[in-house]
Amino acid sequence: MMHRSHVSILLVMAFLIDTISGLYWLLPAAREKCFLEEIPAETLVVVTYKSLEHQEINGRLFALIRDPFDNIVSEQALTESAGRVAFSSEHAGDHRICFGVQTNDRNDHAKEWKMEIHIDSGEHAHDYDKLARAEHLSSIEVELRRLNDKIRAIRNEQQYQKSREEEFRDTSEQTNYKVVLWSVIQTVVLVACGLFQIWHLKSFFASKKLV
16 A cells, blocks of 8 residues: 555656646747846846747747846847857846747737746856866866856845845935925924914904904
8 A cells, every 4th residue: 555655656746747847938929028037237147948849930039138227138039949048237137038039920920939948147057067178177176166156146146135225225215204204294284274274263253353
């Protein structure tokens, strides 16, 4: 009985692993589909893509990267069914990684194509095995390079979080100032209304010779 339960668990795990590896997203025709990635400044980003129906797209696939100020960082035509798109962020913030298919055929407007992507940034974007082969580095030199990249990524992340904290503090101070100013204005208006009502009643009673 115990053996059967173990077999059942293994079958379920195998099914889940196969399901997870088969995940994809749909790219509609004549419309970009974007992914938002929060990236510190001066950070290497590598986007690995795979077009599962590249023959139908027929070389019309493209990638477009925009920075937080909506400036185009990179624009590439993707002729291969699988590959990588790399860029370095100049500014910290949310970057849009967009994919699209150029088409003028109205019959394609209702179509959707299967895609897979994986986004790596910072130290995870470096291929150290390829770097070691290209520069003939020893294992110690590779680890030192990896450690140096990790320290740089941590420093960039700290600087980005510091800038976000400063922006949050400035926003909080401005909000508090506006709240205090609005409270003062309300108090002044209420006091002015009270004084006006007192003056008006006093004038009314004086005109009626009640006081």
